[in-house]
Amino acid sequence: METIKYYLNEKTKLLKKNFVNLPRLEARLLLSKILNKSLNWTYLNLEKKITKKQFENYEKIIKKKIKRFPTAYLLENKEFYSLNFKVNKNTLIPRPETEAIVDEIKKNLNKKNFFSFLDLGTGTGCILLSILKEFKKSVGIGTDIHLKTLNVAKLNCKKNNLTSRTKFINLDWNNKFFLRKIKKINKKFTGFKKFNVIVSNPPYLLKNEMKTLSPEVKFEPVQALYDNKDGLSFYKIIIPNLNFILSKNGYFYSEINPKNYKKIENICKKNNFFNFKFINDLSKKKRFILIRN
Numbered sequence: 001m002e003t004i005k006y007y008l009n010e011k012t013k014l015l016k017k018n019f020v021n022l023p024r025l026e027a028r029l030l031l032s033k034i035l036n037k038s039l040n041w042t043y044l045n046l047e048k049k050i051t052k053k054q055f056e057n058y059e060k061i062i063k064k065k066i067k068r069f070p071t072a073y074l075l076e077n078k079e080f081y082s083l084n085f086k087v088n089k090n091t092l093i094p095r096p097e098t099e100a101i102v103d104e105i106k107k108n109l110n111k112k113n114f115f116s117f118l119d120l121g122t123g124t125g126c127i128l129l130s131i132l133k134e135f136k137k138s139v140g141i142g143t144d145i146h147l148k149t150l151n152v153a154k155l156n157c158k159k160n161n162l163t164s165r166t167k168f169i170n171l172d173w174n175n176k177f178f179l180r181k182i183k184k185i186n187k188k189f190t191g192f193k194k195f196n197v198i199v200s201n202p203p204y205l206l207k208n209e210m211k212t213l214s215p216e217v218k219f220e221p222v223q224a225l226y227d228n229k230d231g232l233s234f235y236k237i238i239i240p241n242l243n244f245i246l247s248k249n250g251y252f253y254s255e256i257n258p259k260n261y262k263k264i265e266n267i268c269k270k271n272n273f274f275n276f277k278f279i280n281d282l283s284k285k286k287r288f289i290l291i292r293n
């Protein structure tokens with residue numbers, strides 16, 4: 001068998017030939033996964049030889065990368081707000097831009113106080129768990145339509161020692177009893193009827209955007225990306241009912257499709273919410289809405 005240096009060079013060339021972005025880094029990340037070592041270790045041990053079994057596993061994972069399997073799925077991990085989250089094909093891979101929701105909450109709320117958070121469509125649990133890591137006196141409920149997704153969120157919760165302050169509920173927000181059920185669960189969990197803060201990163205892509213997804217994104221769960229309608233169904237269900245579940249002066253933070261911001265503005269106004277603002281992402285697009293109840 002050959003050295004780490006040899007295989008890194010060989011697989012970098014192969015990935016490059018197959019149009020994989022950042023081929024050297026990808027080759028290194030995947031090798032570190034197979035060897036169960038840190039990325040740093042692979043820099044410091046270039047002359048070490050790998051075993052036949054490790055080589056075979058490396059070949060397998062490189063083949064998946066050539067098919068554009070997302071690297072986070074291959075590594076089974078994605079960092080979000082400096083925490084490590086387990087990810088798999090049942091979860092959306094947390095996106096760095098979503099971290100802005102946690103930043104906004106930190107700007108507006110005092111960490112020393114108690115808040116009850118609700119995360120709708122929690123996925124890996126990345127938003128809720130990152131918030132609860134910062135707000136140590138607070139509690140939160142995460143919901144998702146898929147049990148398999150919630151199982152990953154639960155694992156992430158345990159890994160981050162947040163089980164006593166978190167609940168995960170398998171519920172579809174299209175269910176007509178959704179709001180009543182969530183309210184009842186919150187009452188039992190926190191003693192309060194309403195949430196102080198509701199966060200979400202719902203599926204919001206448009207039908208035509210689904211046709212132009214990058215090869216990697218095509219591996220992610222469709223229901224995490226697209227509501228099978230107009231990318232607005234979440235806002236149409238939740239915004240008109242905010243008063244029912246959100247406390248007076250409470251906050252609603254949600255990621256949005258910048259292309260839909262006017263329509264979301266209209267939903268707010270139609271439902272007598274005038275205290276709202278859009279927040280830009282790094283590319284200056286209206287990516288988030290903040291509603292104050």
Ligand SMILES: C[S@@+](CC[C@H](N)C(=O)[O-])C[C@H]1O[C@@H](n2cnc3c(N)ncnc32)[C@H](O)[C@@H]1O
Nearest residue numbers: 092094121122123144145172173201202203224
């Ligand atoms: C864009 S992903 C966001 C995941 C995670 N919050 C994040 O930011 O990485 C949307 C999530 O909403 C969930 N979801 C989609 N439709 C839903 C519904 N009708 N009821 C509850 N959850 C839903 C999906 O399963 C998915 O986990």
